[in-house]
Each structure stands twice: as C-alpha cells, then as structure tokens.
Amino acid sequence: MAHAYTPGLRVTASAILRRERRLPLKGHVLVKVGDAVGPHDVVARTDLPGNVQTINLASRLDVDPANVVQILRKRVGSDVRTGELLAETQGLFGFARRSVLAPADGFIESVSSVTGQLVLREPATPVEVSAYVRGAVVQVLPDEGVIVEARGALLQGIFGVGGETWGAIAMAVDAPDAELAPGRLRPEHRGHVVVGGAFVTHDALMRARELGVAAVVVGGLDDLDLRRLLGHDLGVAITGSENLGLTLVLTEGFGNIRMSDRAWDLLRARAGRLASVSGATQIRAGVLRPEVLIPDPDAGPAPADSGARTELALGSLVRVIRTPWFGRVGEVVELPSELRRLETEAMVRVLVVAFPEDGERVLVPRANVEIIGG
Amino acid sequence: MSGPAAVPRLEDIQSILATDCGSTTTKAILVERRYGVYRLIARGEAPTTVEAPFEDVTCGVLNAVREVEELAGRRLLDGDVILTPMQQGAGVDLYVTTSSAGGGLQMMVSGLVLQMTGESAQRAALGAGAIVMDVVALNDGRRPHERIQLLRQLRPDMVLLSGGTDGGDVRRVAELAELLVAAGPTARLGAGYELPVVYAGNQDAAGVVRDLIEPHAAVKVVANLRPALERENLRPARDAIHELFMQHVMAHAPGYRRLMSWTPVPVMPTPAAVGRMIEWLARRDHLSVLGVDIGGATTDVFSVFPGAGGEPSFHRTVSANLGMSYSIANVMAEAGLENILRWVPFPVEESELRNRIRNKMVRPTSIPQTLEDLLIEQAIAREALRLAFEQHRALAVELKGVQQERTISDALRQSGGGASVVDLLELGLIVGSGGVLSHAPRRVQAALMMVDAFLPEGLTLLAVDSIFMTPQLGVLSTVHEQAASEVFEHDCLVRLGAVLAPIGTGRPGQACVTVEVSGPDMAPVSRRVAFGEMALLPLPPASAFGRVSAVPERGFDLGAGRGRPVSARIPGGSMGLIVDARGRRPFELPAGAAGIERLRSWHRSLALYPREI
Numbered sequence: 001m002a003h004a005y006t007p008g009l010r011v012t013a014s015a016i017l018r019r020e021r022r023l024p025l026k027g028h029v030l031v032k033v034g035d036a037v038g039p040h041d042v043v044a045r046t047d048l049p050g051n052v053q054t055i056n057l058a059s060r061l062d063v064d065p066a067n068v069v070q071i072l073r074k075r076v077g078s079d080v081r082t083g084e085l086l087a088e089t090q091g092l093f094g095f096a097r098r099s100v101l102a103p104a105d106g107f108i109e110s111v112s113s114v115t116g117q118l119v120l121r122e123p124a125t126p127v128e129v130s131a132y133v134r135g136a137v138v139q140v141l142p143d144e145g146v147i148v149e150a151r152g153a154l155l156q157g158i159f160g161v162g163g164e165t166w167g168a169i170a171m172a173v174d175a176p177d178a179e180l181a182p183g184r185l186r187p188e189h190r191g192h193v194v195v196g197g198a199f200v201t202h203d204a205l206m207r208a209r210e211l212g213v214a215a216v217v218v219g220g221l222d223d224l225d226l227r228r229l230l231g232h233d234l235g236v237a238i239t240g241s242e243n244l245g246l247t248l249v250l251t252e253g254f255g256n257i258r259m260s261d262r263a264w265d266l267l268r269a270r271a272g273r274l275a276s277v278s279g280a281t282q283i284r285a286g287v288l289r290p291e292v293l294i295p296d297p298d299a300g301p302a303p304a305d306s307g308a309r310t311e312l313a314l315g316s317l318v319r320v321i322r323t324p325w326f327g328r329v330g331e332v333v334e335l336p337s338e339l340r341r342l343e344t345e346a347m348v349r350v351l352v353v354a355f356p357e358d359g360e361r362v363l364v365p366r367a368n369v370e371i372i373g374g
Numbered sequence: 375m376s377g378p379a380a381v382p383r384l385e386d387i388q389s390i391l392a393t394d395c396g397s398t399t400t401k402a403i404l405v406e407r408r409y410g411v412y413r414l415i416a417r418g419e420a421p422t423t424v425e426a427p428f429e430d431v432t433c434g435v436l437n438a439v440r441e442v443e444e445l446a447g448r449r450l451l452d453g454d455v456i457l458t459p460m461q462q463g464a465g466v467d468l469y470v471t472t473s474s475a476g477g478g479l480q481m482m483v484s485g486l487v488l489q490m491t492g493e494s495a496q497r498a499a500l501g502a503g504a505i506v507m508d509v510v511a512l513n514d515g516r517r518p519h520e521r522i523q524l525l526r527q528l529r530p531d532m533v534l535l536s537g538g539t540d541g542g543d544v545r546r547v548a549e550l551a552e553l554l555v556a557a558g559p560t561a562r563l564g565a566g567y568e569l570p571v572v573y574a575g576n577q578d579a580a581g582v583v584r585d586l587i588e589p590h591a592a593v594k595v596v597a598n599l600r601p602a603l604e605r606e607n608l609r610p611a612r613d614a615i616h617e618l619f620m621q622h623v624m625a626h627a628p629g630y631r632r633l634m635s636w637t638p639v640p641v642m643p644t645p646a647a648v649g650r651m652i653e654w655l656a657r658r659d660h661l662s663v664l665g666v667d668i669g670g671a672t673t674d675v676f677s678v679f680p681g682a683g684g685e686p687s688f689h690r691t692v693s694a695n696l697g698m699s700y701s702i703a704n705v706m707a708e709a710g711l712e713n714i715l716r717w718v719p720f721p722v723e724e725s726e727l728r729n730r731i732r733n734k735m736v737r738p739t740s741i742p743q744t745l746e747d748l749l750i751e752q753a754i755a756r757e758a759l760r761l762a763f764e765q766h767r768a769l770a771v772e773l774k775g776v777q778q779e780r781t782i783s784d785a786l787r788q789s790g791g792g793a794s795v796v797d798l799l800e801l802g803l804i805v806g807s808g809g810v811l812s813h814a815p816r817r818v819q820a821a822l823m824m825v826d827a828f829l830p831e832g833l834t835l836l837a838v839d840s841i842f843m844t845p846q847l848g849v850l851s852t853v854h855e856q857a858a859s860e861v862f863e864h865d866c867l868v869r870l871g872a873v874l875a876p877i878g879t880g881r882p883g884q885a886c887v888t889v890e891v892s893g894p895d896m897a898p899v900s901r902r903v904a905f906g907e908m909a910l911l912p913l914p915p916a917s918a919f920g921r922v923s924a925v926p927e928r929g930f931d932l933g934a935g936r937g938r939p940v941s942a943r944i945p946g947g948s949m950g951l952i953v954d955a956r957g958r959r960p961f962e963l964p965a966g967a968a969g970i971e972r973l974r975s976w977h978r979s980l981a982l983y984p985r986e987i
Contacts, residue, residue: 054518223728235704254732322740344748345815
C-alpha cells in the first residue's frame with residue numbers, strides 16, 4: 001500500500017498541554033517558574049507603542065531639512081501635548097512667523113536632517129497576556145512571556161471563531177446527534193463552555209450570547225448562519241480576533257454532523273470541569289485549529305503517541321468527509337491497491353467502508369476519509 | 375548534513391528526481407534518459423507536511439518519492455535520504471525542487487509613486503515568484519501612520535524597497551526607509567531572524583537607506599529597478615529576491631534546511647519555475663501564450679504578449695486568495711454564489727452549496743466522488759480562473775521585461791493607467807495547469823473551463839499540463855534545459871486542440887459561422903454552427919497538423935474583419951476543435967431555467983460528461 005493517509009485532529013484524554021504566552025513586544029513578566037496560575041491570571045504586561053504621526057517640518061515651514069533641528073522648540077525625546085509648539089521660524093524682524101503645533105499627545109521620537117521629517121509617537125497602549133490555561137509556569141521567556149503547562153485532555157476542532165475564553169463544561173444536549181436548540185440554553189449556562197451535539201442554529205448562538213455563555217462546542221453549523229454571525233462572508237479562513245461575544249468551536253464541519261463519539265465522550269466525561277477554549281483557526285500554511293483544553297492533574301501520563309492516527313489500515317474507523325456519504329462513520333473493510341474508476345470517471349485510490357447501522361458497503365476515494373480510530 | 379556539492383556534468387546525468395512542494399500536495403517526478411531522450415518514468419504524490427503534526431516538508435517529499443519508488447520499481451531512497459548519485463540501479467544523479475508550501479514567498483513592496491516605481495517593484499516581486507501582500511507608496515492615499523500600521527500587521531517574508539530614478543531626490547526615498555524603520559516589521563516565520571529587505575531604488579540614496587535600515591533588518595542593496603523614467607531593470611532585484619528567499623525565508627521554514635541540503639540547485643519558488651517554462655514555450659513557438667496554474671491556495675496567471683517594441687514581454691500575477699482548497703471559500707465570497715451557479719446545470723440549494731464549499735475549505739485534500747460534485751467544483755474553478763484573469767489583465771499593462779527601453783511618453787501614458795497588453799484576439803495558446811485542470815476526468819472539461827473563464831476570441835490553441843509537472847521542469851531547466859524541454863514536449867504538454875470563437879452577437883439560431891477541418895488520415899469535416907451553439911469537430915492527433923478554415927457570417931469577426939474568412943494550419947490535439955458560437959463582446963449566459971437548458975445542450979454538444987444531470 002502506498003502512503004495514503006489523512007492527518008486527523010487530536011482528541012485525547014491525556015496530553016501535556018503546553019501553551020506559550022508571549023507578548024507582542026518586549027515587556028515585563030509577572031510570574032516565575034513554578035507558579036501555579038489560573039486562566040485569568042495576568043502573566044506578562046507591556047506597553048504597545050502608540051501610533052506614529054509624521055510631520056514634514058522642512059516642507060511645512062519651508063526650510064532646508066539640514067536646518068530643521070535649529071527651529072525645533074522641543075527636544076527629541078521630550079513629551080508633548082496636543083497643540084503644543086513643535087517648531088517655529090522667526091520670519092523677518094519677527095514678522096511672518098510660521099509654526100507647527102503637535103497634532104496629538106505623545107513624544108518626539110526622531111527628527112531627520114535628511115528628509116526634514118519629525119516622528120511623533122502617540123502614547124502607548126497597555127497590553128496584558130493572561131495564562132489562558134490552569135497550570136504551572138514551566139519556563140520564563142525573559143521580557144517576553146512564559147510557557148504554561150498542564151496535563152489534561154485536548155480536543156482540536158476543525159473550525160472556530162472568537163478568541164480565547166474559559167469556563168466550566170456544561171452538556172446542553174443528551175446525545176452527539178442532537179441539535180442545540182435555543183430552548184436548551186438556560187441562565188445557569190452563563191460563563192460556561194456549552195457542548196451541543198450535531199448542530200447549532202443562529203438563533204441558539206444568539207441566545208447563548210444573550211445569556212453570556214463563554215463558548216459553544218458543537219459538531220456543525222450552516223455556513224449561512226456563520227455569515228449571519230460574522231456579518232459577512234468569511235473569505236480567507238483566518239479567525240480568532242472576532243469580537244462576537246462568544247467563542248464557537250466546530251468539531252466536525254459545516255452542516256448537521258453528528259459529533260464524533262470520541263469528542264462527545266471526552267467532553268461528557270469532563271462535564272463541570274474548567275476548560276480553556278480558543279476559536280482561532282488558520283486554514284493554510286502554519287495551520288492553526290480551534291481547541292478545547294481541559295486541565296486535569298489526575299490525568300494519566302500522555303501516551304507515547306498521542307497524536308492523530310495517520311495510517312490507514314483494515315479495521316480503521318473512518319469518517320467520510322465528502323458527499324455522498326458525508327459525515328458517516330464506518331470501518332475500512334477493503335484497501336484495493338489498484339486505481340478504481342469513480343462516477344466522475346476519475347481513476348483514484350479507493351477503499352471500501354462498511355457502515356455499522358445498515359451494513360452497507362461503499363467505495364470511497366482514500367482522499368475522502370478521515371481516520372478517527374481503530 | 376552536507377548535501378551534493380555541485381551539479382554533475384550534464385552528459386553524466388541519467389536519472390533525475392524533481393519535486394514540487396505545493397501548499398496542499400507534494401508532487402515528485404522521476405525522469406530518465408532512455409535511448410538518448412529524457413522521458414518521464416513515474417510520478418508520485420503525497421500531502422505536503424509543512425503543517426502540524428509533521429511540521430517538516432521533507433516528510434511529504436519522502437512520501438511522494440516512496441510512491442515513485444513503488445511505481446518505478448527501483449530504489450531511490452537510503453532510509454530518509456535521497457540516494458545520489460545513481461549507483462547500480464539505485465538512486466538518482468540529480469535532485470531539484472520548487473516550493474510554494476508555507477504560503478509561498480509573501481512580500482511587501484514599496485516605491486515612491488504607486489504607478490511608477492511602485493508598479494515596477496510589484497512586477498519585480500511578482501516575476502520572482504512572490505505574492506505581493508501590499509504596495510506602499512508615498513501617493514497611495516494612506517496617511518503615514520496607516521502605512522506604518524500596515525507594515526507592522528502584515529508580517530511579510532521580505533520587503534522590496536524601491537523609489538526614485540538614479541540621480542533623483544534622495545529625501546523622498548529616505549522618507550520611505552524611515553517609515554519602514556518606524557514600523558519595525560517582523561518576519562512571518564521564526565522570531566529569531568532579521569527581516570530581509572532588498573533595496574533597489576535611487577542609487578544616490580543607497581548609503582542613507584543602508585544606514586537607516588541596517589540596524590533593524592538584513593538589507594541588501596542592488597541596482598535600481600527603475601534607473602530612469604523610461605527604463606526598467608528588474609533582473610537584479612529579482613535575483614536578490616531569489617537569493618534572500620533561499621538564505622532567509624526557506625532556511626526558516628519547517629524542514630527546508632534539510633531539503634536544501636539534498637539539492638545542488640537553489641529551491642525555486644513554484645511560480646517562478648512555471649513562468650520560466652511559459653516564457654520558453656512562447657519564445658520557441660513564436661506565439662502569444664497565456665498560462666494559468668490554479669492551486670489550492672493561489673492562482674497564478676502568466677502571459678507573454680508582444681510589448682511596446684514588438685519583443686515578447688512576460689507578465690505574471692498571482693491571486694493570493696483564489697484557489698480550489700484553502701482559498702475556495704474566498705472564491706465564493708469574491709465571485710458570489712450566483713456567478714458560481716450560472717455554470718451549474720441543475721438546481722442547488724444555497725445552504726447545501728455553501729456547506730459543501732466550506733467543508734472543502736476545512737478538508738482541502740478531498741476530491742469529488744459524484745458527477746454533481748465534480749460539476750460544482752468545476753463551476754467554482756471557472757470563477758476562480760475568471761477572477762484571477764481579471765486581476766492579471768489589470769496588472770499586465772504595457773511593456774515590460776528586463777532592460778526594456780521606453781520613451782518618456784510611454785512612461786507617462788502608463789502612469790495614467792496603461793492599457794492591458796493582454797489581447798484575446800492575439801492570444802495563440804492557453805496552457806492550463808493545476809489539479810482541477812490537469813486531473814479533469816475528460817480533457818474537454820479542462821478546455822471548456824479555460825474557455826469559459828478567459829473567453830478567447832478568434833482561433834486559439836488549448837493545452838494542459840498532463841499531470842501537473844511544469845514547476846519541476848521549470849527548476850530543472852535552470853541546470854538541464856535539454857532534459858526539461860524533452861520531457862515537457864513528450865510527457866507534460868498535452869495538446870488538446872483549439873477553440874474558434876467569433877466576435878459578435880446575434881439571435882439564438884441565427885447563422886454564425888461555417889467551419890471546415892482537414893488533415894492527414896481524416897475525412898474533411900464541414901459544419902455550420904448557429905449563434906448560441908457549440909460544436910466539437912475532430913482534429914488530427916497532436917503529432918500531426920491540420921487545417922482549419924472558417925467563414926463567419928456578416929456581423930461576426932474571427933480576426934480578419936467582419937464576415938471575412940480565416941484559415942490556419944494548426945497542430946492537432948486529443949480533444950479536437952471547439953466551435954464556440956455563444957458570442958463575444960458581450961458574452962452573456964441566459965439565466966434561470968433557460969440557462970440550465972442551454973448549459974445542458976452545450977455539455978451534450980461537447981460530450982462533456984458521461985451522463986446528463
């Protein structure tokens with residue numbers, strides 16, 4: 001057999017959860033190695049440099065760039081307030097003076113004698129990074145951040161929107177093929193990570209947001225509802241910075257798709273536990289998947305290979321990821337080595353899947369299955 | 375690990391392995407000299423492994439090579455290393471590769487004036503195989519802090535800074551450099567290396583620019599890409615981009631250091647390699663050529679048309695977010711569902727179509743299993759190709775090429791928004807590449823996707839890359855042109871035939887054009903095709919030539935004038951001659967149920983699919 005395999009998503013009860021918490025710029029680290037941290041604890045802080053305003057003094061005051069330093073009324077590096085005098089020409093006998101005032105609060109970063117340009121830096125914005133995951137600081141990245149580590153369960157979704165959040169897990173439906181309807185959401189779900197089954201509607205998401213639900217984890221969503229949620233059609237799949245009022249993680253894909261048993265069982269067994277959730281997804285180079293992290297100090301050691309299974313074999317449990325059997329789960333019962341002709345007339349490598357519900361056996365391109373166990 | 379030190383003597387090269395690490399799939403080909411001619415022996419592919427959980431491009435390369443080993447029935451690897459040179463029937467003499475994995479080479483470019491040095495800088499970067507994320511210029515309409523914000527956010531792999539003609543004002547160029555320094559942009563891959571910056575502007579400002587930037591980034595100064603207003607010199611900037619691509623960007627991408635150690639030839643950005651082959655083909659056949667490579671994340675369009683002085687001028691554009699897997703949802707967002715559905719000959723629920731497209735986006739390696747699914751995918755491809763072509767026409771304006779002389783009036787005309795060099799009536803050959811075209815189950819499907827997207831006029835030859843190996847041959851041609859050209863002609867380029875499309879419009883059923891085809895070993899064929907119809911006529915095989923003669927009705931033009939006949943000797947092809955009498959200028963598709971019926975009738979006429987849907 002050739003190397004036909006499909007990288008799957010990680011769904012594991014026991015993994016080392018290690019997350020780098022890094023500032024966008026250098027700053028101050030507020031914790032030390034060995035400190036226990038909760039998701040909301042601030043671990044590092046910095047000031048993001050303010051916007052830059054450039055003012056060409058040479059052209060505004062009609063002087064040679066080499067001479068702009070002489071007409072400055074504030075030194076490079078000094079703070080200025082809006083409207084304060086930055087530079088001024090004397091004019092003839094004190095008449096026809098011309099001046100430039102500061103357009104914003106900030107400090108004078110530089111003045112160039114080549115271009116005659118003054119760079120005014122506006123006040124900095126404070127930025128904080130939280131621990132995100134309950135665990136311990138295992139490494140300090142000097143001036144930049146820390147690495148927080150915990151042991152516990154990890155579930156990667158296939159697509160998500162919304163940023164990092166956390167809350168206790170609450171099962172809002174009874175089965176992995178159930179739909180998360182608005183009526184399933186109750187006031188006590190406020191601040192929780194709510195688990196639905198196969199599908200969530202826009203109405204239910206709106207209800208969740210209204211109730212203050214931290215995150216919704218569910219099998220599938222209609223793309224039309226994603227558009228309604230975002231307010232536009234998502235073009236390039238780079239998400240995580242949306243300000244939606246809640247985070248959404250899809251475990252399976254778009255449409256009504258039963259949540260995989262592995263994901264469902266993992267979440268159900270941890271109902272009530274604190275989970276950290278991120279919807280950030282990047283579906284292209286440097287792929288990033290949404291995630292649910294459930295720290296558990298009692299979780300056993302991570303198995304040697306806790307990654308996604310990648311080798312197709314007889315007996316592998318697979319899910320079909322494309323029409324006409326999209327979302328169905330079955331067992332690989334044949335792996336023919338020769339190419340087979342599809343209805344489209346394409347000659348491709350295939351496998352035969354048996355579906356347990358009705359015993360039906362179907363031919364599926366190897367490219368169209370995802371290994372989920374076995 | 376030390377790699378092969380040098381390319382072996384060309385006459386000693388019997389066996390060559392070449393790979394292309396695409397954003398979705400890594401493709402490997404094995405080329406060998408048999409009876410004095412280089413031919414393709416086997417091809418293998420495997421998913422690209424730049425991403426988690428592998429994060430090492432060489433895993434995908436090795437997997438693709440193992441498939442080649444199986445198919446060729448001989449050993450090429452020694453464990454996890456490509457065996458070179460070939461010894462006792464194992465290994466290869468040369469390994470070369472291209473790469474667009476990891477999102478390809480993403481660049482920011484800047485110039486003083488958007489339409490002058492900004493445009494030249496953009497062409498230099500595109501010609502080097504980069505994706506241009508944005509162009510910053512002093513007249514780009516943004517305020518300085520907005521430019522700084524942009525430079526900071528985009529995190530390019532490299533910056534090309536240009537501006538000014540030699541001997542011109544130093545100050546304005548220094549302003550651009552100051553902007554860059556104030557932004558302090560960081561590179562996309564790896565926090566531990568300096569952002570590479572190529573300076574190719576006013577040489578009088580080179581010292582000032584170097585002093586400003588050097589403390590913050592790895593700056594390389596090369597000759598001005600616009601030394602004078604009427605002169606463009608892109609080669610030094612392109613070469614510097616390639617060099618820094620290897621030294622900085624590739625060296626920091628996951629697994630590339632190891633990959634680079636396997637080959638004595640620099641890893642080439644995939645689009646640069648494809649462009650090289652398209653240029654070579656246009657020059658060899660004395661044709662205007664349009665090439666398109668539609669991938670998972672991006673679509674590249676290449677063209678060679680006569681420039682201002684009559685010399686062939688090469689253009690390349692990349693549509694960074696138009697593609698058939700990672701970027702498929704963006705095609706939907708940019709084209710709109712109604713434009714996709716106008717190519718689908720059956721009703722589809724909007725909700726169902728949207729979910730299908732999104733599911734392809736999140737699971738990019740899946741393929742259509744049903745005929746309905748194939749038709750939908752090919753409909754999306756038409757729109758991706760159409761949008762990419764529109765972008766190409768907008769950017770491929772007037773000249774350019776390396777060291778091409780222009781008059782000042784040319785330059786000024788360009789600054790006012792020069793006319794596109796792409797002339798559909800002048801176009802001689804369209805070459806399609808990329809999974810959806812190369813792997814279309816029937817070649818006529820690939821042909822019609824290209825015809826629908828580009829709407830060629832008059833008589834135009836059509837070809838596809840048989841199994842998508844133009845990139846590998848492009849990089850191979852840098853060291854072994856004979857091997858690359860022999861494989862390209864014998865195993866890569868599949869001549870499909872041609873399309874004949876009269877310009878004009880009329881009423882459905884109205885007489886439009888009469889076509890005759892003759893050639894060796896075939897009975898002459900004559901057909902009248904009415905307006906609004908399509909027909910497929912036979913042509914001799916690709917190895918022979920045939921003659922196409924056509925007489926358009928009054929009001930229709932095939933390039934010789936309205937109602938005037940044309941006749942041409944053209945190479946044959948496996949598909950034949952498509953007579954496309956659907957009209958041009960304008961081309962209009964009927965909507966609704968009538969549109970569906972019309973699509974079905976065209977599909978029947980061309981025997982496009984095995985059954986009607």
